[in-house]
Amino acid sequence: MCEFCTKHGDGQVWFKNAANYGRDLAADLRRRGYIKDFFTSTIEEGVASLGRLESLYRRKGRLPARLTRAMEERAKEEHFGQVVTIEDIRTLVGKAATVVRLPCACRWAALKAENRCCYSVSYTPDAWYEDLDMGYFGMAQDEGLERLSPAAAIGQMEALEKEGAIHTIWTMMTPFIGAICNCRPADCLGLRTLALDVELMFRGEQLAVVDEQRCNGCGACAEACSFQAIGSRPTADGHRAVISPLQCYGCGLCRNACPTDALSMTERRHSPPASL
DSSP: OOHHHHHHSTTSOGGGOGGGGOHHHHTOHHHHHHHHTIIIIIIIHHHHHHHHHHHHHHHHSSOOHHHHHHHHHHHHHHSOEEEOOHHHHHHHHHTOSEEEEEOOHHHHHHHOOOOOOEEEEESSSOOGGGGSOGGGGTOOTTSSOEEEOHHHHHHHHHHHHHTTOEEEEEESSTTOEEEEEEEOTTTOHHHHHGGGTOOSEEOOSEEEEEOTTTOOOOOHHHHHOSSOOEEEEEETTEEEEEEOTTTOOOOOHHHHHOTTOOEEEEEOOOOOOTTO
16 A cells, blocks of 8 residues: 555545545644635645746756655645546545535636636535635635536546546545546646656556557557656567556556557555555
């Protein structure tokens, strides 16, 4: 299991632990204050900081190690995520008591364009999202929060995946799970940091694997991969896809792109934390 699972999963994958969606967490006053200021303090400031970091990275080729560690440790305490597959989405959202779709704050901060691809999911009737300041989007407090059935939300996320979106699940003051985001890497604040060698999310619990008997070396999977995790190796009759377990984030988009169904997802093996 990953370190989040060990610490917050109660013996299981952390985002499948119902306690992390619980009402006792939502009632925490510090968390409610964090959620109320989330769009401005985390997203707006994050986008501004990211622009400066990208400029520094282009000039230096890397960020200072101390800065990288500080960003990652802060994220793990406040707003940390993980890539999930559509199978995880169907399980998590299918059991939810409340699902609400709202505008993507990352896209609004960067482009001032409304794109409703983020979803609040909870297993209790508590509406934590009511503390969000929807005035950030120029809306009244009761606007922009679209209540959906689990089935409708799953259908929308399946459609977003077909358009190239990557599913990620995020905490709102760890370990409380607040939202599932469905973004392209160029639009998501968390995914954009990966290009700077800053990891504000975990690789998924799943890993893509290649069936070499089916693979024809066409390269469609590599084109679909946003993490540069897929290369190729020569064979007697052409080429075969090769996947780097370290670079693969387990989103499953390569699987969707393969014309011969040569890719599938399998459970990732995690090394235990050093303290165990």
